[in-house]
Amino acid sequence: MKNKITKLLENALNISVQKGQLPEVSLPCMEVEAPANPEHGDYAANAALILAAQAKQHPRKIAQIIQENLLDTESIIEKTQIAG
Numbered sequence: 001m002k003n004k005i006t007k008l009l010e011n012a013l014n015i016s017v018q019k020g021q022l023p024e025v026s027l028p029c030m031e032v033e034a035p036a037n038p039e040h041g042d043y044a045a046n047a048a049l050i051l052a053a054q055a056k057q058h059p060r061k062i063a064q065i066i067q068e069n070l071l072d073t074e075s076i077i078e079k080t081q082i083a084g
Helices: 002-018 047-055 059-068
Strands: none
Touching: 002 047, 002 059, 047 059
16 A cells, blocks of 8 residues: 555656646655554655755645645545645
């Protein structure tokens, strides 16, 4: 499941770059992990935090862009939420 989520995030980042919403940056070595607190969902990713410095944008804005471009054709994600 982690690999599928990672691929969805990578695809969302590529779409974001193609749309001009994010600058071309090297894709980060993202972590998709189960959060320590189960109330925070099944999985969490740090892509927005890693990209913030490279893209020179606030992590929350990057997270919103990723969320908008997340194409889950297999319906493996029930809900997305931005922390913070």
